[in-house]
Structure formats: structure tokens, C-alpha cells
Amino acid sequence: AVKRTPFIAGNWKMNLDHLQAIAFVQKLAWSLADAKHDYADAEVAVFPPFTDLRSVQTLVTADSLPIGYGAQDLSKHDSGAYTGEISGAFLKQLDCGYVIIGHSERRTLHAESDEDVNAKVIAAHRHGLVPVLCVGETAEDLEAHGASAVPVAQLRRALEGVDASKGLVVAYEPVWAIGSGQAATPAQAEQVAAALRAVLAELAGDEVAQATRILYGGSVKAANIAAFLREPNVDGALVGGASLDIDEFSAIVRFKK
Numbered sequence: 001a002v003k004r005t006p007f008i009a010g011n012w013k014m015n016l017d018h019l020q021a022i023a024f025v026q027k028l029a030w031s032l033a034d035a036k037h038d039y040a041d042a043e044v045a046v047f048p049p050f051t052d053l054r055s056v057q058t059l060v061t062a063d064s065l066p067i068g069y070g071a072q073d074l075s076k077h078d079s080g081a082y083t084g085e086i087s088g089a090f091l092k093q094l095d096c097g098y099v100i101i102g103h104s105e106r107r108t109l110h111a112e113s114d115e116d117v118n119a120k121v122i123a124a125h126r127h128g129l130v131p132v133l134c135v136g137e138t139a140e141d142l143e144a145h146g147a148s149a150v151p152v153a154q155l156r157r158a159l160e161g162v163d164a165s166k167g168l169v170v171a172y173e174p175v176w177a178i179g180s181g182q183a184a185t186p187a188q189a190e191q192v193a194a195a196l197r198a199v200l201a202e203l204a205g206d207e208v209a210q211a212t213r214i215l216y217g218g219s220v221k222a223a224n225i226a227a228f229l230r231e232p233n234v235d236g237a238l239v240g241g242a243s244l245d246i247d248e249f250s251a252i253v254r255f256k257k
Ligand code: PEP
Pocket: 011, 173, 177, 178, 179, 180, 181, 217, 218, 219, 220, 238, 239, 240, 241, 242
């Protein structure tokens, strides 16, 4: 079997200004340095608000910190009359490695369609950014269609015309589990992650499917991370609320299987 490096991603949402971001990343770096022996095989990244990215870049670069970072969204356009939008070109200029695309809060609160998500994945690749593509079903979808149908359909539509070998992380985030304190069970996460990997294999071939990391997200905390990571198709976590607490997030990053 292919070994995929576990990926722990912290989505700060609209929390922590640029000063708080500097303090947080510094503390996270200390915590990782302290624990080097037992977290060493996980990759860690934070997803701060746009206005923090320059500060995070400066700190990470100056101190060569082993912490990745990216934005929570990007525009599908590269430049022009799009007031309030942020181009992937700007993110690349700040050395972002990743960009979250299609988070359920964007889909719901900003009416992002599968078509928008697809255009954003293509825009991310155009600028050499790795999309962290979020898919997931609502409680109603779960009741009506089971867990896998909606995430699988979202993945297919997001990847239309996309070359997944350019880099992709998929985050399975059941909407009912986000911020609810009610995480999916590891078995549920595994079932959907396996279905998503099968779609990747069909669309992009087995090699790309085996190399692509599939994360679980939804009420992940230090107490449940290890159980998710024990599942063969779950390669890490996208963490919301618990990524804002330095002790909790450090403990998640240092998970032991
Ligand atoms: C998220 O919004 O990506 C998320 C997983 O949130 P939480 O961890 O707070 O459920």
C-alpha cells in the first residue's frame, strides 16, 4: 500500500487577526519542536483569514517553521473588476501552498455552486496552489440518500476538466458534524473516504487516487483524532473550532495511532 503523509489542517474561519496569528503560529512551532519525536510524520497547515497571510508568511519564512499555510477561499478569476475578491496569483505570491475550496459555509452562506467550486479548483491549479476541496452531505441528504451520494456527486462535479495529478487534497466534511460537537464515527468517515477514493481512481487513475490525501472534518478534537487516523482511507483532518485552541490543536497534531 502507498504511504500517505498524514495532513492536519486548521481552518481558523473568521478568527484571529494578524497579531493573534503571529502569536498562535509561534506557539504552535514551539509545541511542534518540543514534541518532535512523536509527531514527526504529520504535515501541519493553518488556514488564517486573508489579512493574516502576509504576517504568517514572514514568520514561517524567517524561522523556517515546519508549518504550511493557505487561504480559506480564492476567486475563480485572476484579476479585474471583482470587488472584494482575492486572486490565486496573490496567494501564490505569498507562498501559500494550499487553498480551501467549497467549504460548506461558502456553499451555504455565499451560495457557491458546484460550478463555482469547479472553477475555483481550476483557478487554484492555474496558480500552482493545491486545493483542499471540501465535500459533504447535510443531515437531510444523509436521511434521503445515505452518506456517500452527495459527497461523491460534489467531487465528480468539482473535478470536471481537472487534472488531479496537479495536486489535490479532499476533505470529507459532513455538514451535520461541523461545529456541532457530533462527529461522524470513524467507520462512517472511512466508508465515504473509500467511496471518494474510488471516484478519484475512476477519474484520475489508481496512482493519483492512492497518492491523494482524503481528510475527515467535523468536530475533530484531540480525543477523537487517533480513531479517525486508524482508518485506512482517512489521511488526516480538517479542524475548525479545535484549531483555535493552541493546546488542543497541538495535541491533535501529535496524535498517536
Ligand atoms: C470546519 O468547519 O471545517 C470544521 C471541521 O469545523 P469543526 O471542527 O469546528 O467542526
